[in-house]
Amino acid sequence: MRVVGLLSGTSVDAIDVAAADVALAGDRIELHPLGHAEHPWPAGLAERVLAVLPPATTTAGELCALDNEIGRAFAAVAVDAVATIARGRADLVATLGQTVFHDVPATGGACRGTLQLGQPAWIGEATGLPVVSDLRAADVAAGGHGAPLASTLDALWLAGPGGPRAALNLGGIANATVVFGAGEPVTTFDTGPGNCLLDLAAARRTGRRMDRDGELAAAGSIRRDLLDRLLAHPYFALPAPKSTGRELFGAAYLDAALGGLPEPSTPDLLATLTELTAVTAGDALHGYRPAEVVVSGGGARNPALRAALRRRLPAAAWSSSDRLGLPSDAKEAYLVTLLGALTWHHLAGTVPGRDDRTATGARHPAVLGRVTPLRTPAAATPIRLVLAPSPPAG
Secondary structure (H helix, E strand, C coil): CEEEEEEECCCCCCEEEEEEEEEEECCEEEEEEEEEEEECCCCCHHHHHHHHCCCCCCCHHHHHHHHHHHHHHHHHHHHHHHHCCCCCCCCEEEEEEEEEEEECCCCCCCCCEEEEECCHHHHHHHHCCCEEECCCHHHHHCCCCCCCCHHHHHHHHHCCCCCCEEEEEECCEEEEEEECCCCCCCEEEEEEECCHHHHHHHHHHHCCCCCHHHHHHHHCCCCHHHHHHHHCCHHHHCCCCCCCCCCCCCHHHHHHHHCCCCCCCHHHHHHHHHHHHHHHHHHHHHCCCCCEEEEECHHHHCHHHHHHHHHHCCCCEEEEHHHHCCCHHHHHHHHHHHHHHHHHCCCCCCCECCCCCECCCCCCCCCCCEEECCCCCCCCCCCCCCCCCCCCCC
16 A cells, blocks of 8 residues: 655654555565655744643643644645655555653653644545554553654564664654564663754754754863763663653753753753763663664764764664665654554554563554544435334343
8 A cells, every 4th residue: 555654753843754655465564665755834833833842831722723733734745745755646644743742750650641733634634545643542551652663663674684783763852772683572762862952952042943964063062060960860761661752851951950050152062962862872772782773863964963872882883774775864754654554454553572561661562543534435424313222121
């Protein structure tokens, strides 16, 4: 089947879309990438999303408005992707939506809930296609974290001789999967901040959305007093599986670490935050001794971050997902096409982990998401309701 996959990541920097032909072939899945694109948010909408993220408060009315406006924005991207990337034909749209809250205790434990916005009915109405959405909730209900769902693609894609191999995705939050061999349990977890704090600091100090190519960080020096405070967060000592988000690693976390310290220069601040991402990701992977680390996500384009990661994990061979056939900027969008196809075929969207749990920590594998059906009913609508007598008790 031909699937269009949509998402917006923790950085809320764009709407990502990809299309792929996905086929079941015995005990394997064949994924044929057709192309991908990155679409800007409609004017002002990304800023409104960022404005409701923790520690901000909001209203039910604003969440309702955002759910529908994000849905319409995703619908426009899906229509364009069907016409262009999918070459005028698609069977299914899958969407991961926009996460606005991920409820995990700061001290660890089960995920209590997760909320993604982007009403799928708008996508179905605009494209005339069935839509798979809400891909995290079933895993959370089964005791999992609902993340990182990239572990499903990583486990199927990177299994093979020469392991263990690790996948490291450097989005707003960085996540990693360690793959040991075909069919073997995998380990997955969010390592901590990826680009989110770097983007926050760049916006505050320069007015720009990011430190492009890590230029400011490369010109700065690491402030050890600030780095030590940042690394003291208890999340980093928690065992896998685990997940996190801006709820823990946002403005309040950064401001608390900066409190009472001499004000760092902008280059020093960005150098320190780059080192934070490298230390937490590199040290988290170090114990698994990966022979290769396959990097993807926006942070993979940051030379300062790449260099810092290599310093933290020098024994591993570092490569980009591009080299293995998945564009670094689009890996997560292709993940969504895979998850959508699995759901459509009533197959589990998670893979085995350790201790008789899934990689995400759930008690059992789950078919992920819910399906918004075709917009045109298949049969005539009934015009009468007849109330029949209740059957006798017993």
